[in-house]
Amino acid sequence: MRGEIRMGWIAFAAAGFCAVLLVAILLLRDDPGEKPYxxxxxxxFIFNYRVSDIYMGFTAVPGKPIPVGTMLVVTFENPSGDTPFVVTRQIGLPDRSISVRSPSMRGVRAGVPYAVTLELRRTGTGEPFWNHAFSISSNIDDDIMPDEPTVIGPGYHRPVPKSD
Structure with missing residues (x-):
């Protein structure tokens, strides 16, 4: 009889421990609904002095599933003060990471935060359902960038020949 009582208490204690462990796991898990897309x-900023090109870029990873065909609209602030650059990209089959870059730009100043906004739009309707804003700063001014490419050759833009 004494052995049966001990086994009952051991089973009861094990069940209680499992219940406490389950509650702890449920409280500590990340809720996918609260994660950003x-x-x-x-x-x-990327300064490519070889071809005299400056652009802004970023990499993002999905935090939760994004429907295939969703449009990602990225707006980059234009350092020269002109119209912002807008880049649109369609989300494909489960993208593990998404890299987007702006068109070439000028007027970049060191230490100035330039705004970048992301917007996800539904397939078909184009209705926005998520957005996010952040900024990118440069450590250097674009004064160091040469006016013309410093390298000529395969894979690089060649300067326009001068006519006599």
Whole structure:
């Protein structure tokens, strides 16, 4: 009889421990509904002095499933003060990461935050259902960028020949 009582208490204690463990796991888990659709991993300015080109870019990863065909509309602030650059990209089959870059730009100043906004739009209707804003700063001014490419050759833009 004594052995049966011990086994009953052991089973009761094990069941209680499992219940406490289950409650702890449920309280500590991340709710997918609270995650953002996209999480920006990083962004920066890219200065390619070889072809005299400056652009802004970032990489993001999905935080939760995004329907295939959803349009990602990215607006980059134009450092020269002109109209912002808008880049549109369609989300494909489960993209593991999404990289977007702006068109070439000028007027970049060191330490100035330039705004970037992301907007996801529904397939078909184009109705926005999620947006996010962040900024990207440069460590250097674009004064260091040459006016013309410094390298000529395969894979690089060639300067226009001068006519005599």
């Amino acid at each position: 996209l999480r920006v991993l990083g962004g920066s």
